[in-house]
Each structure stands twice: as C-alpha cells, then as structure tokens.
C-alpha cells in the first residue's frame with residue numbers, strides 16, 4: 001500500500017466504507033478501471049484482487065494491470081488465501097461497511113461462486129462475504145449466455161447477489177463508450193449508497209417530452 005493511501009486509510013473521517021474489488025478474465029477491464037477511479041475520488045477504501053486471466057485481459061485492453069493497482073488502497077495475490085480479507089473476523093468486527101464487487105466477472109467465477117468453490121482468494125472472499133451477510137455485486141459478462149450461465153446466475157441471485165450485467169443502454173443518449181461505462185458504474189454506486197451522478201437520470205418530464213416529440217399528446 002502506498003503511503004498516501006495508508007494515510008487516507010487511517011483518516012477516520014474519510015474511511016467509512018471498504019470495498020473489495022475482484023477483476024477477472026472477462027472482457028471489460030475499462031469497467032473495473034472506472035469503478036476504481038470513482039471509488040478513489042469518493043475516498044472509499046479498496047482492496048483489489050485480480051485473477052491471472054484478469055491480468056491478461058487488463059494488459060490486453062488497458063495496457064497494464066498496474067493501471068488498476070495504483071487506483072486501489074491495497075492489492076492482494078490471488079493465491080494468498082491467508083490474507084486478512086480471507087477471514088470472517090475482518091468483516092464481523094469491522095465498523096466499516098464492507099462490500100464485494102466482481103467486475104467484470106467471468107462465467108468461470110460465476111460457476112464457482114454458485115457452487116461454493118473457494119480455491120483462491122477472490123472465491124474465498126465471496127464465500128466469506130456471503131456467510132457474513134455482506135453486499136455482493138457482480139458484473140457478469142458473456143454473450144450469448146448458455147443454460148449453465150443462466151442457471152448459475154439464477155442460483156447467485158437466489159443467494160442475494162446483485163447482478164448488474166454490462167448491458168448497452170440508450171435512453172440517456174450515450175455518445176461515447178465512456179457514457180455506457182458510466183451508466184453501469186452509477187448503477188453499482190446506487191446499490192452501494194454512494195453518491196454518484198455520472199449520467200443523467202430518467203425523469204417523467206423526459207417521458208412527456210419524448211411523447212410530444214413523437215407526436216403523442218397523451219399525458220403520462
């Protein structure tokens with residue numbers, strides 16, 4: 001952990017939330033990068049775990065895994081299952097509000113989480129977060145989805161996991177990839193109760209205007 005981040009971590013006022021971010025080998029490393037930027041701007045403490053395939057994808061899509069690591073408070077080795085965050089005691093006794101976000105999340109990790117496999121640090125943290133009743137958000141990315149994927153995602157939803165697929169959304173008139181990314185990050189922040197206004201929100205005024213523009217005078 002660098003000194004500046006360590007100082008921030010011990011500054012009681014700025015630290016009331018701790019988010020563990022897992023990055024896996026699905027396409028969409030830009031989503032992880034943007035989330036880490038937003039959390040950092042809001043002084044949220046971030047523990048980062050990247051799978052080996054995640055490192056490969058981050059390198060391919062962003063240039064270097066270090067781009068993510070320098071945005072985190074601390075980065076953990078995926079095989080370090082003795083790390084502090086692998087223990088339930090870290091969560092139960094902590095005054096921090098702890099959450100786990102896996103972004104982007106592979107179908108491999110979805111399957112392992114759905115079936116209770118915890119043979120690396122990220123999967124162990126999922127297991128612990130689940131048993132300690134912490135908020136868990138995943139951003140699963142694959143296309144198209146097969147029967148296994150869908151069944152596993154349903155299993156996770158039934159366990160209380162919040163599932164935010166990185167779907168394209170158009171009603172707020174995105175012009176750039178960054179707008180699409182911000183839309184997903186805003187959704188995640190909403191679920192974490194973190195103030196985040198990255199894209200315009202929908203208002204009924206928009207609906208009225210849209211109907212008028214379309215030549216429909218019906219009141220909504």
Ligand SMILES: Cc1cc2nc3c(=O)[nH]c(=O)nc-3n(C[C@H](O)[C@H](O)[C@H](O)COP(=O)(O)O)c2cc1C
Pocket residue numbers: 023024025026027051052053054057105106107108109141142143
């Ligand atoms: C360029 C590239 C893109 C990939 N995109 C995805 C993806 O979007 N979703 C997915 O589930 N797997 C994807 N994979 C496959 C995973 O990286 C692979 O299954 C890997 O074993 C996952 O490891 P992990 O789950 O430990 O990160 C991709 C692989 C490559 C090389």
